[in-house]
Amino acid sequence: MGKFVIRRLAQAVMVVIAATILLFIGLFVLGDPFASSGDKVVPPETQAILREKFGMDQSLPMQYLTYLGNLVTGDLGIDLNQRRPVADMIGAALPNTARLALIAIIIDVIIGVVAGIIAAVWRYSFWDVLVTIITTLAIGVPTFVIGVWLRQTVSGVWIFPQVPRSFTELAPWYTEVLLPAVTLAIVDAAFIARLMRGSMLEVLRMDYIRTARAKGLGERTVIMKHAFRNSIIPVVTYVGISIGILLGGAIITETLFQYNGVGYLLYRSILQNNNPVIMAIVTFAVLIYVLLSMIVDILYAYLDPRIRLS
Amino acid sequence: MTTTPDPATAAQAVFVESAEHAGPGEAPEPQQQGKQKSHGQFADMWRRFRRNRLAMAGLVVVVILIVLALLQPVISPYDPYDQNLLNTLASPGGDHLMGTDALGRDLFSGLLYGLRLALLVGLLTMLGSMTLGVTLGALAGYRGKIADGLVMRTTDIFLAFPFLIGAILVVRTFGTGVFQVIIALVILGWPTAARLMRGQILALRESEYVEAARSIGASDWRIVTRHILPNAIQPVFIYSFTSIGVAVVAMASLAYLGVGVPPDTPEWGRMINMGIEQVQVAGKDFLWMFPSAAICLTTLVFAFVADGLRDSLDPKLR
Amino acid sequence: MTGSADIDLDGPPAPLLEVRDLRVHFKTDYGTVKAVDGVSWSVNEGETLAIVGESGSGKSVSAMTILGLVPSPPATFPSGDIFLRGRSLLKMPERQQRKLRGSQIAMIFQDPLTALNPVFKVGDQIAEMVRTHQDVSKHTAKKRALDLLGEVGIPNPAVRINQYPHEFSGGMRQRAMIAMALANDPHVLLADEPTTALDVTVQAQIMALLEKLQEDRNTAIVLITHDLGVVASYADRINVMYAGRIVESGTADEIFYSPRHAYTYGLLSSLPRMDQSRQARLQPIKGIPPSLARVPQGCPFHPRCTFATDACLPQVPELMPVDGAGHSAACVHSDRVAIAYDERVTQ
Ligand SMILES: Nc1ncnc2c1ncn2[C@@H]1O[C@H](COP(=O)(O)OP(=O)(O)O)[C@@H](O)[C@H]1O
Ligand code: SF4
Numbered sequence: 001m002g003k004f005v006i007r008r009l010a011q012a013v014m015v016v017i018a019a020t021i022l023l024f025i026g027l028f029v030l031g032d033p034f035a036s037s038g039d040k041v042v043p044p045e046t047q048a049i050l051r052e053k054f055g056m057d058q059s060l061p062m063q064y065l066t067y068l069g070n071l072v073t074g075d076l077g078i079d080l081n082q083r084r085p086v087a088d089m090i091g092a093a094l095p096n097t098a099r100l101a102l103i104a105i106i107i108d109v110i111i112g113v114v115a116g117i118i119a120a121v122w123r124y125s126f127w128d129v130l131v132t133i134i135t136t137l138a139i140g141v142p143t144f145v146i147g148v149w150l151r152q153t154v155s156g157v158w159i160f161p162q163v164p165r166s167f168t169e170l171a172p173w174y175t176e177v178l179l180p181a182v183t184l185a186i187v188d189a190a191f192i193a194r195l196m197r198g199s200m201l202e203v204l205r206m207d208y209i210r211t212a213r214a215k216g217l218g219e220r221t222v223i224m225k226h227a228f229r230n231s232i233i234p235v236v237t238y239v240g241i242s243i244g245i246l247l248g249g250a251i252i253t254e255t256l257f258q259y260n261g262v263g264y265l266l267y268r269s270i271l272q273n274n275n276p277v278i279m280a281i282v283t284f285a286v287l288i289y290v291l292l293s294m295i296v297d298i299l300y301a302y303l304d305p306r307i308r309l310s
Numbered sequence: 311m312t313t314t315p316d317p318a319t320a321a322q323a324v325f326v327e328s329a330e331h332a333g334p335g336e337a338p339e340p341q342q343q344g345k346q347k348s349h350g351q352f353a354d355m356w357r358r359f360r361r362n363r364l365a366m367a368g369l370v371v372v373v374i375l376i377v378l379a380l381l382q383p384v385i386s387p388y389d390p391y392d393q394n395l396l397n398t399l400a401s402p403g404g405d406h407l408m409g410t411d412a413l414g415r416d417l418f419s420g421l422l423y424g425l426r427l428a429l430l431v432g433l434l435t436m437l438g439s440m441t442l443g444v445t446l447g448a449l450a451g452y453r454g455k456i457a458d459g460l461v462m463r464t465t466d467i468f469l470a471f472p473f474l475i476g477a478i479l480v481v482r483t484f485g486t487g488v489f490q491v492i493i494a495l496v497i498l499g500w501p502t503a504a505r506l507m508r509g510q511i512l513a514l515r516e517s518e519y520v521e522a523a524r525s526i527g528a529s530d531w532r533i534v535t536r537h538i539l540p541n542a543i544q545p546v547f548i549y550s551f552t553s554i555g556v557a558v559v560a561m562a563s564l565a566y567l568g569v570g571v572p573p574d575t576p577e578w579g580r581m582i583n584m585g586i587e588q589v590q591v592a593g594k595d596f597l598w599m600f601p602s603a604a605i606c607l608t609t610l611v612f613a614f615v616a617d618g619l620r621d622s623l624d625p626k627l628r
Numbered sequence: 629m630t631g632s633a634d635i636d637l638d639g640p641p642a643p644l645l646e647v648r649d650l651r652v653h654f655k656t657d658y659g660t661v662k663a664v665d666g667v668s669w670s671v672n673e674g675e676t677l678a679i680v681g682e683s684g685s686g687k688s689v690s691a692m693t694i695l696g697l698v699p700s701p702p703a704t705f706p707s708g709d710i711f712l713r714g715r716s717l718l719k720m721p722e723r724q725q726r727k728l729r730g731s732q733i734a735m736i737f738q739d740p741l742t743a744l745n746p747v748f749k750v751g752d753q754i755a756e757m758v759r760t761h762q763d764v765s766k767h768t769a770k771k772r773a774l775d776l777l778g779e780v781g782i783p784n785p786a787v788r789i790n791q792y793p794h795e796f797s798g799g800m801r802q803r804a805m806i807a808m809a810l811a812n813d814p815h816v817l818l819a820d821e822p823t824t825a826l827d828v829t830v831q832a833q834i835m836a837l838l839e840k841l842q843e844d845r846n847t848a849i850v851l852i853t854h855d856l857g858v859v860a861s862y863a864d865r866i867n868v869m870y871a872g873r874i875v876e877s878g879t880a881d882e883i884f885y886s887p888r889h890a891y892t893y894g895l896l897s898s899l900p901r902m903d904q905s906r907q908a909r910l911q912p913i914k915g916i917p918p919s920l921a922r923v924p925q926g927c928p929f930h931p932r933c934t935f936a937t938d939a940c941l942p943q944v945p946e947l948m949p950v951d952g953a954g955h956s957a958a959c960v961h962s963d964r965v966a967i968a969y970d971e972r973v974t975q
């Protein structure tokens with residue numbers, strides 16, 4: 001197990017290094033991220049601070065190392081408009097994003113796993129057909145259409161705050177987070193339900209399920225112990241990856257609901273051509289994603305002893 | 311084992327195996343093994359596909375959408391770019407089937423143009439990422455060793471970028487435009503296709519009939535094109551339909567965020583973005599509803615077709 | 629874990645396990661699959677009954693029906709019943725049947741790799757079997773699992789008990805399966821192709837183990853296999869199955885030295901044997917078994933049978949007594965088969 005973790009860790013580090021090189025090329029080599037462009041005017045003082053910070057008078061390899069160094073120390077420069085430290089801006093948005101991700105995941109895991117098990121165990125029943133229809137629709141309709149629809153019809157009703165927001169009105173966090181969380185959860189729940197159903201169906205025809213029944217175990221134990229432990233493994237993978245994406249900022253959903261997370265911050269920065277912020281968030285998103293993929297792999301190995309011990 | 315089963319009993323064993331796994335109402339069809347001509351497999355798939363009504367309906371709509379997109383220059387009632395500031399936010403009906411937007415542009419013409427754009431981007435992205443992915447995936451799977459390591463580590467890196475974020479990055483690097491969007495989506499889409507292909511090849515490479523072909527001295531090229539590709543291509547073929555839907559949504563999402571196509575392009579994501587800005591004006595919900603419906607319809611029908619294909623490939627998985 | 633001690637004192641004691649005129653049919657899109665079609669046999673304590681036949685002849689379905697594990701639908705049971713010490717298993721409510729499963733009747737399967745749950749430790753899987761049927765503490769169950777692993781000849785059981793199935797070799801896995809099956813000292817052990825997936829040397833070890841455990845516990849074993857060679861020295865009785873029916877039934881000696889059904893003859897002719905002259909060439913049965921959804925008219929074996937004549941076509945031959953007391957065969961030309969076999973052996 002220990003060897004496996006170390007190998008996986010090394011792989012993650014390699015991927016991160018390669019990805020940051022790609023980012024660096026895209027951001028620094030193919031353009032000047034801090035120059036004024038088009039109608040975007042960057043004050044010379046701001047430019048000077050940033051060029052200094054990212055060592056832009058040095059050779060490219062040195063610049064890359066400086067960029068890495070800045071990342072490691074968490075000092076990501078200042079934003080082009082008000083010279084706020086970018087790290088602070090992300091720091092302020094991150095708790096909101098984490099909260100959103102967590103709530104969305106809890107909703108979709110519960111709904112998805114339960115629906116998937118029901119559909120698999122009572123295959124071809126009314127409930128199975130219902131799950132199939134709903135998941136087909138939920139997956140076929142893009143998240144952002146679901147989001148738009150919820151925003152246009154449900155926001156402003158009952159406890160759901162009005163979008164577009166009037167920023168003088170403060171809504172408690174749990175009302176703010178609900179609609180974006182539901183938006184994100186709908187698609188993920190559908191995916192998880194399908195994954196769970198497929199994986200459960202596959203496991204249910206395994207020989208060891210027959211063995212479990214031949215032991216005289218009740219159907220509930222057969223399913224919730226013997227089949228569940230095996231069929232949940234792909235779901236864990238999916239959920240981990242999904243968390244990785246959401247923590248990097250659910251840009252569409254957060255933007256739709258003007259939810260003050262990392263994704264919405266990225267959107268606003270894109271609109272304002274605020275390169276240091278964009279750069280930082282994209283890098284951050286990649287890091288989180290790689291980290292989560294790694295955790296997922298390790299968890300996977302923990303759940304499936306066949307991998308753990310090889 | 312004291313007795314080595316002859317091929318006939320082996321086939322029978324497979325039959326029994328599949329029948330034991332069959333659920334109620336499912337045909338215990340004998341599963342053919344290995345050496346089959348690809349057109350035979352596709353004919354089989356098509357036979358099962360046709361029985362799936364939802365998938366067939368999806369296919370019909372897909373064809374209709376493609377025809378509409380092709381005919382767009384002819385059937386579009388107005389130039390989708392033509393502004394008429396004297397007739398903005400007109401409600402559907404009259405001269406404008408689906409009304410006009412905030413710039414007085416005909417919404418129906420815009421939707422048709424958006425359809426053409428969406429299918430163009432969807433198809434080209436699919437073709438691009440499939441070509442790249444299938445080639446590299448096949449190379450990695452068949453050649454193994456260095457080629458495999460190189461391709462797989464490269465996919466690792468590309469897959470480290472969350473899809474939308476990666477696309478934003480690429481488009482911002484290469485600049486605004488439909489072509490740039492396609493490039494971005496291909497760059498982000500090929501690794502998935504490559505991995506799928508590689509997995510297939512790895513499974514097939516060791517299979518009996520490939521071994522057999524190798525033992526009679528068939529060349530690598532012949533083995534790959536005659537024996538492996540035809541058998542490996544089906545899942546990739548199914549995924550290609552899924553990937554069209556993914557590309558359509560991705561472009562709309564990018565455009566919604568103001569990334570990708572120029573802001574005044576009649577593109578569905580742009581239209582929704584502009585539409586929901588008009589909510590304060592009562593009764594103008596059609597501005598976002600029509601383009602939303604257009605996206606849903608397109609992605610749904612492609613999903614139906616992909617689902618139908620998947621089920622027709624492996625009825626056991628239903 | 630005592631069996632049903634209520635032995636009927638008036639009549640002759642009921643057999644331990646009796647299958648009577650059992651039919652198991654599956655309704656499928658492709659028609660009714662008659663997997664088991666009118667099968668009767670019985671087995672007593674300490675006995676080994678072998679059921680032999682090609683793949684797809686309905687052997688596993690018979691065994692799974694005894695355990696009550698055949699899904700219905702699609703399965704129907706048009707006739708017959710199964711009795712454990714005279715109590716009907718088919719009419720018993722599921723809850724009660726479940727209590728017998730694993731305690732009175734246990735089963736081991738063909739592929740020990742897939743028959744054990746990959747995510748649980750071997751010891752825990754055995755302990756679970758104990759705790760399902762006996763009211764004992766976790767600790768006691770684990771202790772019992774340890775003893776069982778030792779008993780089935782797994783070296784170093786204290787370590788093995790905490791390992792996962794994939795850390796076991798094929799033979800060791802099957803030993804673990806046997807340990808699990810015997811955890812509650814069942815009266816009947818159904819062994820469905822217990823050695824098919826194993827190497828030849830391991831096969832012999834497993835069979836020897838089963839024989840030893842049977843002697844210790846007086847268990848009845850129903851040994852299912854497609855390989856007549858495996859059962860030669862272990863079975864007391866042999867039932868030969870073809871297309872869902874028993875076509876010949878007799879003691880091991882009767883089946884091996886005087887087969888009376890053309891199918892049995894075919895099976896024996898395709899078997900390498902030590903006790904016969906080299907000259908007898910191995911002759912596999914030509915063709916493949918019929919689909920059980922479309923069993924041929926008349927004798928189901930006739931399309932593949934070298935003895936077949938028009939007399940075999942009008943109806944399905946009944947299982948009829950031939951020579952010895954318990955020896956019976958369902959073949960119109962059983963006499964010709966007997967003569968042909970003698971010639972072959974003395975060739
Ligand atoms: N659930 C089921 N549905 C339909 N047919 C089945 C089912 N289970 C078994 N069968 C059929 O019953 C027949 C007998 O199978 P089986 O008892 O497994 O054969 P054996 O063990 O002798 O190889 C086979 O033709 C098989 O296809
Ligand atoms: S009854 Fe006829 S066909 Fe059937 S086994 Fe005997 S000889 Fe052959």
Ligand SMILES: [Mg+2]
Pocket residue numbers: 684687688689820821
């Ligand atoms: Mg069997």
